[in-house]
Amino acid sequence: MRRSIATVSISGDFAEKLEAIAAAGFDGIEIFENDFLAFDGSPRDVGRMARDAGLEITLFQPFRDFEGLPEPLRARTFDRAERKFDVMAELGTDLMLVCSSVSQAALGGIDRAAADFHELGERAARRGLRVGYEALAWGRTVSDHRDAWEIVRRADHPAIGLVLDSFHTLARGIDVDTIRAIPADRIFIVQLADAPAVPMDFLYWSRHFRNMPGEGDLPVEAFMRAVAATGYDGYLSLEIFNDVFRGGSPKSIAVDGHRSLVHLMDKVRRAEPGIRISVPPMPARATVQGIEFVEFASGDEGGAALRSELAVLGFSEAGRHRSKDVTLFRQGEVNIVVNSDRAGLARASFLTHGTSAYAIGLRVDDAAAALERARALGAETFEQPVGPGELLIPAIRGVGGGLVYFVDGVSPLSKVWEIEFTPSDAAPRPGVGLTRIDHLGQTVEQDELLSWLLYYTAIFRTEKTPQVDVVDPGGLIRSQAIESADGGFRLALNSAENRRTMAGRFITESFGSGLQHIAFATDDLFATAGKLAGAGFRSLPISPNYYDDIEARFGLDPAVSDRIRAANILYDRDEGGEFFQLYAPAWASGFILEVVERRGRYRGYGAPNAPFRIAAQKRLLGSRRP
Numbered sequence: 001m002r003r004s005i006a007t008v009s010i011s012g013d014f015a016e017k018l019e020a021i022a023a024a025g026f027d028g029i030e031i032f033e034n035d036f037l038a039f040d041g042s043p044r045d046v047g048r049m050a051r052d053a054g055l056e057i058t059l060f061q062p063f064r065d066f067e068g069l070p071e072p073l074r075a076r077t078f079d080r081a082e083r084k085f086d087v088m089a090e091l092g093t094d095l096m097l098v099c100s101s102v103s104q105a106a107l108g109g110i111d112r113a114a115a116d117f118h119e120l121g122e123r124a125a126r127r128g129l130r131v132g133y134e135a136l137a138w139g140r141t142v143s144d145h146r147d148a149w150e151i152v153r154r155a156d157h158p159a160i161g162l163v164l165d166s167f168h169t170l171a172r173g174i175d176v177d178t179i180r181a182i183p184a185d186r187i188f189i190v191q192l193a194d195a196p197a198v199p200m201d202f203l204y205w206s207r208h209f210r211n212m213p214g215e216g217d218l219p220v221e222a223f224m225r226a227v228a229a230t231g232y233d234g235y236l237s238l239e240i241f242n243d244v245f246r247g248g249s250p251k252s253i254a255v256d257g258h259r260s261l262v263h264l265m266d267k268v269r270r271a272e273p274g275i276r277i278s279v280p281p282m283p284a285r286a287t288v289q290g291i292e293f294v295e296f297a298s299g300d301e302g303g304a305a306l307r308s309e310l311a312v313l314g315f316s317e318a319g320r321h322r323s324k325d326v327t328l329f330r331q332g333e334v335n336i337v338v339n340s341d342r343a344g345l346a347r348a349s350f351l352t353h354g355t356s357a358y359a360i361g362l363r364v365d366d367a368a369a370a371l372e373r374a375r376a377l378g379a380e381t382f383e384q385p386v387g388p389g390e391l392l393i394p395a396i397r398g399v400g401g402g403l404v405y406f407v408d409g410v411s412p413l414s415k416v417w418e419i420e421f422t423p424s425d426a427a428p429r430p431g432v433g434l435t436r437i438d439h440l441g442q443t444v445e446q447d448e449l450l451s452w453l454l455y456y457t458a459i460f461r462t463e464k465t466p467q468v469d470v471v472d473p474g475g476l477i478r479s480q481a482i483e484s485a486d487g488g489f490r491l492a493l494n495s496a497e498n499r500r501t502m503a504g505r506f507i508t509e510s511f512g513s514g515l516q517h518i519a520f521a522t523d524d525l526f527a528t529a530g531k532l533a534g535a536g537f538r539s540l541p542i543s544p545n546y547y548d549d550i551e552a553r554f555g556l557d558p559a560v561s562d563r564i565r566a567a568n569i570l571y572d573r574d575e576g577g578e579f580f581q582l583y584a585p586a587w588a589s590g591f592i593l594e595v596v597e598r599r600g601r602y603r604g605y606g607a608p609n610a611p612f613r614i615a616a617q618k619r620l621l622g623s624r625r626p
Contacts, residue, residue: 001232001233001234001235001236001265001277001278001279002027002028002234002235002236003025003026003027003028003235003236003237003258003261003262004026004027004028004029004030004056004058004059004189004235004236004237004238005021005026005028005029005030005237005238005239005240005254005257005258006029006030006032006059006061006191006237006238006239006240007021007029007030007031007032007035008032008034008035008239008240008241009238009239009240009241009242009245009253009257010240010245010248010250010253010254010257011245011246011247011248011249011250011253012250013039014035014036014038014039014041014046014049015049016250017029017035017250018049018050018053018055019053019250020250020251020253020254021053021055021254022053022054022055023251023254024251024254024255024257024258024378025258025378026055026254026257026258027055027056027235028055028056028057028058028235028237029050029055029056029057029058030057030058030059030060030061030237030239031046031050031057031059031060031061031091031093032061032062033060033061033062036060036087036091042090043087043090043091044090044091046091047090047091047092047093050092051092056093057091057092057093058093058095058189058235058237059093059095059096059097059132059189059235059237060084060087060088060091060093060095060096060097061096061097061099062097062098062099062134063080063081063084063096063097063098063099064098064099064101064102065077065101065102065103065106066081066098066101066116066120067098067100067101067106067112067113067116067117067142067151068101068106068107068108068109068112068113068116068141069101069103069105069106069107069116070105070107073105074116078119078120078123081096081120081123082123084096085123085124085127085129088129089127089129094128094129094130095129095130095131095132095188095189096124096129096130096131096132097131097132097134097163097189098117098120098131098132098133098134099134099135099136099139100133100134100135100136100139100140100141100142100143100148101139101140101141101142102136102138102139102140103140104140106140106141108140108141109141110147110150110151110154111154113141113142113151114151114152114153114154114155114156115155117131117133117151117152117155117157117160118155118156118157118160120160121155121157121158121159121160122157122159124159124160125157125158125159129159130159130160130161130188131159131160131161132161132162132163132188132189133148133151133152133160133161133162133163134148134162134163134164134165134168134191135147135148135165135168136168137167137168137171137172137202137203137206138201138202138203138206143168143172144172144174145162145164145168145169145174145178145179146174146178148162149162149182149186152186153186161185161186161187161188162182162186162187162188163187163188163189163190163191164179164187164189164190164191164227165190165191165192165193165239166190166191166192166193166194166213166218166220166223166224167191167193167194167195167206167210167218167239168206169223170218170219170220170223171195171202171205171206171218172202176219176222176223176225176226177226178226179223179226179227179229179230180226180229180230181230182230183230184230184231184232184233187227187230187232187234188234189234189235189237190224190227190232190234190235190236190237191237191238191239192213192220192223192224192236192237192238192239192261192264193210193211193212193213193220193238193239193240193241194210194211194212194213194214194215194216194217194218194220194260195209195210195211195216195217195218196209196211196216196217196467197216197217197218206241207241208241208242208243209241209242209243210239210240210241210242211240211242211245211450212238212240212256212257212259212260212450212454213238213260213261213263213264214260214263214264214454214457214458215256215260215450215453215454220264221264221267221268221271224236224264224265224268225268225271225272228268228272228275228277229272229275233278236261236265238257238260238261240257244446244447244450245447247447248447249447252448252451253451255378256450256451256454258378259377259378259454259455259458260454260458262279262280262376262377262378263377263454263457263458265277265279266279266282270284280376282372282373282376282377283366283369283370283372283373284369284373284461285373285458285459285460285461285462286362286364286365286366286369286370286373286406286459286460286461287364287365287460287461287484288362288363288364288460288461288462288484288488288489289363289364289365289409289488289489290333290362290363290436290437290488290489291360291361291362291363291436291437291440291489292335292361292362292363292405292407293335293336293337293360293361293405294335294336294337294357294359294360294361294437294440294515294518295336295337295338295339295346295357295358295359295360295361295403296336296337296338296339296355296356296357296358297339297345297346297347297349297350297353297355297356297358297359298338298339298340298350298355299340299350299355300340302350302354302355303338303340303355305355306338306355307327307329307338309584309593310329310336310338311429311535312532312535312536312537313331313432313434313520313532313535313537313593314331314429314430314431314432314433314434314531314532314535315329315330315331315334315336315429315431315434316329316330316331316424316426316428316429316431317329317424317426318330318335318417318421318423318424319417319421319422319423319424320421320422320424321420321421322387322389322390322420322421322422323387323388323389323390324339324341324344324387325339325340325341325342326338326339326340326341327340327424328417328421328424331431331432331434332431332433332434332435332436333435333436334434334435334436334437334520335361335417337359344384345358345382345384345403346358346359349401349402352511352512353400353510353511353512353514354509354510354589355589356510356514356515356589356591357402357514357515357518357591358400358402358403358514358515359395359402359403359404359405360398360402360403360404360405360440360515361393361404361405361406361407362404362405362406362407362460362489363407363408363409364406364407364408364460365408365410366408366410367393367394367406367407367408367411367413368394368411370394370406370459370460371394371395371396371406373459374396374459375396377458377459379396379397379455379459380396380397381394381395381396381397382395382396382397382403383395389419389420390419390420391412391413391416391419391420393405393406393407393413393416394406394413396459398455399442399444399448399452399513399514399515400444400512400513400514400515401512402514402515430531431531432522432528432531432532432535433522433523433524433527433528433531434520434521434522434528434595435520435521435522435523436520436521437518437519437520437521438490438519438520438521438596438598439481439483439490439491439492439519439605440490440491440492440515440517440518440519441491441492441493441494441515441516441517441518441519441592442491442492442493442494442513442514442515442516442517443493443494443495443496443503443506443507443513443514443516443517444493444494444495444496444513445495445496445507445513446478446495446496446497448495448513449478449480449493449495452493453480453482453493456482456491456493457482460482460484460489461484461485462482462483462484462489463482463483463485464480464481464482465480465481465482465483465603466480467479467480468480468607470494470607470610470611470614471610471611472500472501472502472503472610472611472614473611473614473615473618474498474500474501474502474504474618475497475498475500475501475504476497476501477494477495477496477497477501477502477503477610478494478495478497479492479493479494479495479605479607479610480492480493481493481605487603490605492517492605494516501614502586502590502614502617502618503516503590505589505590505621506589506590506591509588509589509590510589510590510591516590516591516592517591517592517593517594518592518593518594519581519594519595519596519605520593520594520595520596521595521596521597521598522595522596522597523597524597525567525569525580525581525582525595525596525597526563526567526569526580528582528595528597529567529569529582529595530567532582532595533567537584538584538585539567539568539582539583539584540568540582540583540584540585540586540613540616540617540620541568541616541620542568542570542612542613542616543612543615543616544565546570546612547561547564547565550564550571554571554573556571564580567582568582568583569581569582570582570583570606570609570612570613571609572602572604572606572608572609573602574602574603574604576600576601576602576603577598577599577600577601577602578598578599578600578602579596579597579598579599579602579604579606580596580597580599581594581595581596581606581609581613582594582595582596583613583616583617585617585620585621586617586620586621588621590617590621592617
């Protein structure tokens, strides 16, 4: 199936949109009428520009309020259609979309509408054109694709077909399996959009909150499986109305759109193996078995401070790189790499962002396959020169231009630490009980959140959790996590709406999006807290009012409450279990280190505690200002 996108889906002027859409790998483009009307050029100019960009104009849309009108409105509407046919001929496209009427003058009636479309089909056919009919979710008399199909069927004209739009069907909760009975040759184009599951007026929801397939909550895959079952093999076209996208980067949004379609069709192909689907072959989503390492870029002064922080946290120096100024620190299964080398991406990252966690390493089932899938989905791969005896570790660009490395247990990459590092002769430190990395937190600009959610869920075998609004004293932070089924990989994505929030401060101080938060796991946080205190660790002081509240809210045993209070530990509970959190004071840039203990089947990230620990962090950061 070929891929198309409507011009309304991305920002920019017409030339910028064409350039971004072509560069992202689309085959076609829908011309949204408002974009055409705003363009200072003729229809022939538009058609030539699209063809020069290697794009087919798949659709001209929308034609509104056509069917079921009384005279003289009916005659006037056919005159309008003829003028649009003139434009289509000059554009070089043969398909026009007619959406179901919302006019108060429309009389309704399936036979009346079918008769109108039969006549429109006659007029279109004389020009070698076609017309597709779409049911709007808020249509006055037709709001269901089943009714639209019945009108098309009764119109009984080869130039009249059906347009299916996932949003209109799924927003109304219509059974998608009713699509399977529609003949494939009567479906003229399929438009796709997702959206968050937010109850609201259909029109407002559609015009402001649509997003790419896989970025929202609608069952777009089920819709597409039903379409594929008909044998349809025409264009899949994105039609996205989104306020954030309208102000975003045309290039980034177009890349997201193409990625979303490729990922969607790969999922459909795997779910419906008996259906022939044209989609680029690629490996299945990579299974993440854990976070192998986090790598910091640092200079001399920042590196010394970071090493001191790691020592207090119980990390031992485990190795030195054979040829670079890179040190490995380890505790339990946690590997922290401090890169102070004077060359390469780490140095460039340090000069731009200061001491920062610029790379993560994921332990996957097959590193080569993970890289191949990422490349097929449009991820930017990364390589830099390697020295004698070094491994070329597969990597892709991630949040903020940082890196995501892939290692596995079935290739030489499984021996990366032994191959690239020599054991340290430094005396090992007694650990404090850190076992692994529980989760990471990456902070991104507001308009990037959906992009990175799609990036992770398309490449890796992960699922999204519901979005959470975190209340910061300076404003709201939107937070949404992705995680593997077994919890081996958890990552929270947080978006900054303004610079007064902790997330916003981090982006400002670090000059861009990046990894802001590492949460280490322990099996016994009280024991770990005691060892940390003995090593000189200063925990984040939490307001006494917080502890009075949780004792009453959860009915905690006073003895447990006293232990939590004494160690500055935060507490949460859900139906699956309990969660304990201990924070270090935030760094000047807003970078956060945390130690957590999960008991039972607790699945969250302590979101109810976020307002209180953020307030404590901001108080402490404020007290450090000169």
